[in-house]
Amino acid sequence: MADSNFIDYVKFCSRSGAGGAGSVHFRxxxxxxxxxxxxxxxxxGGHVILRGNSQLWTLxxxxxxxHVIAEDGKGGEGGRRKGRDGNDVILEVPLGTVAKDAETMEVRFEITDEGQEVVLTSGGRGGLGNDHFKTATNQAPHFAQPGExxxxxxxxxELKLLADVGxxxxxxxxxxxxxxxxSAAKPEIGDYPFTTLVPNLGVVPYRDEKSFVMADIPGIIEGASEGRGLGLRFLRHIERNSILLFMIPADADSISVQYKILLEELEKFNPELLDKKRILAITKSxxxxxxxxxxxxxxxxKDLPFIFISSVSQYNLEKLKDLLWQALHTD
Known part of the structure; x- marks a missing residue:
């Protein structure tokens, strides 16, 4: 787990540059x-900026x-020459990255588009030179503003995966x-719990060269919303999905009981998840x-669209894609 290349949480100190001082100079x-x-x-002073990059999938x-430290601005000079702005630090992040204040946990903003740039920590303003402070009664001011x-x-x-189907x-x-x-994704597969330790994204091809994105989220267990198992770490990735595809194996003791437990875990984590469209796939059919x-x-x-499928025998997989595509494109 520690060696995984998938990192969806980082914490760091962001320091913007100080503004340069205004100049006290006379012609x-x-x-x-x-x-x-x-x-x-x-x-x-230099800003610390986040920029969206669709080629990245991890932090x-x-x-x-x-520590991320931007450059300080340079001081002003005589002849009304402005000091150079400090160089910005631009951090490229995957789409779906949420920036939070580590002390208050307040969400600042989200990066959702390719090339989107948002200032995370603003650089200090440069100070005004003494040219700004001349007046009729003080034509030779010997002071200027310090930089901010x-x-x-x-x-x-925090990274929340952007996918159509979770x-x-x-x-x-x-x-x-x-x-x-x-899809073309090749996640690790095994017959033991928690084979999937990190979310996997796959592009699912559909008819007429269309496609949609599916995310395989690590398995939920009872108590996941309280931090048991792997659930808490990965439940946030489900928040971004348009449709939730519930998967329950045909050999489960009770489909309705398993479905109820899954719903309860999602509701405890974020009640808004229950507003998303849901489809049930009964696997290993x-x-x-x-x-x-x-x-x-x-x-x-009742009132839950469902389909029996088998990934091994390909049973009903095309019908499942039809069902998902229709749900994605209807209000």
Whole structure:
């Protein structure tokens, strides 16, 4: 787990640059021995900026960056020359990155678009040179503004995967197998709990060269919303999905009971998740015949679209994609 390349949480100290001081300077030339004030303004301190990059899928490159420090602005000079602005520090982050204040946990903003840039920590303003302070009664001001101090703050970045369909289910429900069957993603697959330790994204091809994105979220267990198992760490990725595809294996003791437990965990974590569209896929259905399927239907929650599938035998996978596509494109 510690060696995983998927990092969805980082905390670091962000420090913007201080503004440069304004200049106290007077025009002095051969034939102008007592020229007026001409001190230039100081440059702005560098910002710390986040920029969206659709080619990134993890915050790994920021994991060991504990301090991010932008450059200070330079002081102003004579001849009304402005000091150089401090260089900004631009941190590229995956789409779906949320910036929070580490002390208050207040959400500052979210990066959702390619190339989107948002100032995380603003640089200090440069001070005004003495040229700004001349008046009719004080034509030779011997003072200028100092530059504004930079800001130092602790920031948390959290990544929430941007996907159209999120897979929700207990360990061993067949989520990874489904993703590998209908997309180019190759998640690790095994017959033991928590094979999936990190979320996996897959692009699912559809008819007429269309496609949608599916996310395999690590399995939920009872108590996940309180931090048991892997659930708490990854439940936030489900918040971004348009549709939740619940996956329950055909050999479960009770489909309705498992579905209820999954719903309860989602509700405890974030009640708004229950407002998302839901579809139920009953997996590993290659072991069922038509009679068994009919017998199981009374145990399926009412008013919930459902489909029997098998990723191994490809049973009903095309129909599942039709169902998902229709749900994605209807209000």
């Amino acid at each position: 002095r030339e051969k034939h102008v021995p007592k020229g007026g004030p001409d001190g230039g303004d100081g440059g702005r 790994l490159h920021l994991k060991y960056k504990k 101090e930079g800001i130092e703050e602790w920031i948390i970045l 897979l929700v289910g207990f360990p061993n429900a067949g989520k990874s197998t489904l993703l590998s069957s209908i 290659d072991m069922l015949d038509e009679g068994l399927m009919e017998e199981m239907k009374p145990d399926i929650p």
